Amino acid sequence: MDQIIVQGNGPLQGEIPIAGAKNACLTLMPATLLTDQPLTLTNAPRLSDIRTMTVLLQSLGAEVASLQDGKVLSLSSHALDSHRAEYDIVRKMRASILVLGPMLARDGRAEVSLPGGCAIGARPVDLHLKALEAMGAELDLRDGYVYAKAPSGGLRGAVVEFPLVSVGATENALMAATLARGTTVLKNAAREPEIADLARCLRRMGAQIEGEGTETITVQGVDSLGGATHPVVTDRIELGTYMLAPAMCGGEVELLGGRIDLLAAFCEKLDEAGISVEETPRGLKVARRNGRVRAVDVTTEPYPGFPTDLQAQFMALMCLAEGTSTLEETIFENRFMHAPELTRMGAQIEVHGGQARVTGVEELRGAPVMATDLRASVSLILAGMAAEGQTTISRVYHLDRGYEHVVRKLRGVGAHIERVKEE
Numbered sequence: 001m002d003q004i005i006v007q008g009n010g011p012l013q014g015e016i017p018i019a020g021a022k023n024a025c026l027t028l029m030p031a032t033l034l035t036d037q038p039l040t041l042t043n044a045p046r047l048s049d050i051r052t053m054t055v056l057l058q059s060l061g062a063e064v065a066s067l068q069d070g071k072v073l074s075l076s077s078h079a080l081d082s083h084r085a086e087y088d089i090v091r092k093m094r095a096s097i098l099v100l101g102p103m104l105a106r107d108g109r110a111e112v113s114l115p116g117g118c119a120i121g122a123r124p125v126d127l128h129l130k131a132l133e134a135m136g137a138e139l140d141l142r143d144g145y146v147y148a149k150a151p152s153g154g155l156r157g158a159v160v161e162f163p164l165v166s167v168g169a170t171e172n173a174l175m176a177a178t179l180a181r182g183t184t185v186l187k188n189a190a191r192e193p194e195i196a197d198l199a200r201c202l203r204r205m206g207a208q209i210e211g212e213g214t215e216t217i218t219v220q221g222v223d224s225l226g227g228a229t230h231p232v233v234t235d236r237i238e239l240g241t242y243m244l245a246p247a248m249c250g251g252e253v254e255l256l257g258g259r260i261d262l263l264a265a266f267c268e269k270l271d272e273a274g275i276s277v278e279e280t281p282r283g284l285k286v287a288r289r290n291g292r293v294r295a296v297d298v299t300t301e302p303y304p305g306f307p308t309d310l311q312a313q314f315m316a317l318m319c320l321a322e323g324t325s326t327l328e329e330t331i332f333e334n335r336f337m338h339a340p341e342l343t344r345m346g347a348q349i350e351v352h353g354g355q356a357r358v359t360g361v362e363e364l365r366g367a368p369v370m371a372t373d374l375r376a377s378v379s380l381i382l383a384g385m386a387a388e389g390q391t392t393i394s395r396v397y398h399l400d401r402g403y404e405h406v407v408r409k410l411r412g413v414g415a416h417i418e419r420v421k422e423e
């Protein structure tokens with residue numbers, strides 16, 4: 001397995017291009033199952049999760065071609081020759097569950113392995129299943145799979161009230177509703193920009209959707225959907241991650257394609273901490289105002305609140321802040337696994353359940369550490385760049401799931417970082 005070796009860094013300078021959003025692309029790709037017409041996605045990120053979704057869709061009989069070095073995905077699913085999403089693919093990537101709603105809506109049947117949990121939590125899919133049942137689906141859970149069937153006339157529109165906000169359940173229900181007979185109303189829907197991006201793409205395909213980005217989404221079902229060409233929205237989590245590089249190391253970095261409107265809550269916290277964010281014609285310019293970063297408290301929330309996917313990275317910043325910061329993780333039950341690794345680097349962090357209290361220190365020291373999940377792995381890189389000495393990060397395969405060319409992008413602004421084969 002590869003390792004990443006990071007040397008402590010001086011101020012950074014230069015620009016980082018921001019890719020298309022992993023979490024948008026992973027819900028846009030299954031939308032091909034809703035139509036027999038071609039769907040083209042541009043600005044696609046080059047990530048292992050995208051390759052896993054490609055393999056899954058191809059296993060169902062969809063054609064997926066990766067063009068222009070992976071930046072363009074050409075998808076089509078004339079007729080599916082399988083409706084079974086096998087466990088050995090689904091277990092690698094939980095977003096595989098997003099083929100359930102589209103397959104059910106288009107062909108009236110689906111057999112999808114239940115995704116296991118993962119490092120950050122149990123990750124149940126009960127809300128996905130309840131929404132589809134509300135649309136008339138008959139679901140049978142056995143031997144680790146959900147066997148789903150639509151009524152003879154197809155799924156029917158329904159009012160679905162989510163008891164808690166779920167990004168994936170909203171996406172599955174939204175895609176299924178586009179072909180259901182009648183009107184579907186999704187209440188307490190997730191409001192993430194990736195869902196708004198999915199709605200824009202579905203509308204290009206002929207879907208009738210209103211209210212995406214608010215807590216109530218209304219869909220008028222149609223008989224069929226056509227093809228479309230759609231640009232994947234920029235990745236706000238990659239953006240926020242790289243904004244923290246100059247925040248931690250000093251200097252000034254421009255994030256090309258970055259959009260401040262996708263990260264308002266995060267940028268407010270950066271401002272409170274003493275980081276300046278300036279909109280430019282090409283994206284966002286970020287620099288640390290003079291002096292040490294100040295400690296600020298953060299609570300993760302569904303969009304438009306502070307994103308849980310930036311909590312680990314922000315904790316790395318708070319390790320060097322002046323004062324004590326309290327980080328509340330309200331979305332997932334086990335998302336502080338980066339804390340003990342940061343502590344190995346000299347950070348002062350106390351974790352009690354869903355709360356971490358970080359007392360800033362003057363200096364972090366490089367150490368051997370281990371990546372435990374996608375976002376934790378990149379928080380260790382950020383910490384290593386701001387530490388004295390060398391940090392070696394193992395199990396970096398987590399990184400490849402969500403960050404394309406991370407070494408190249410950070411080297412481009414002066415980071416001393418390399419990727420090596422583990423001895």
Ligand code: EPZ
Binds near residue numbers: 333402
């Ligand atoms: C999506 O996961 C993202 N993944 C996650 O990003 C992100 O952290 C999460 O949304 C929250 O923003 C993708 O989009 C592929 P949820 P998802 O359903 O849809 C509970 C990353 O790092 N829940 O909004 O799985 C669940 O346990 C990843 O890129 C149920 O109880 O998240 C969690 O506590 C990590 N029952 C909460 O809801 C359900 O049926 C939010 O989960 C579904 C979810």
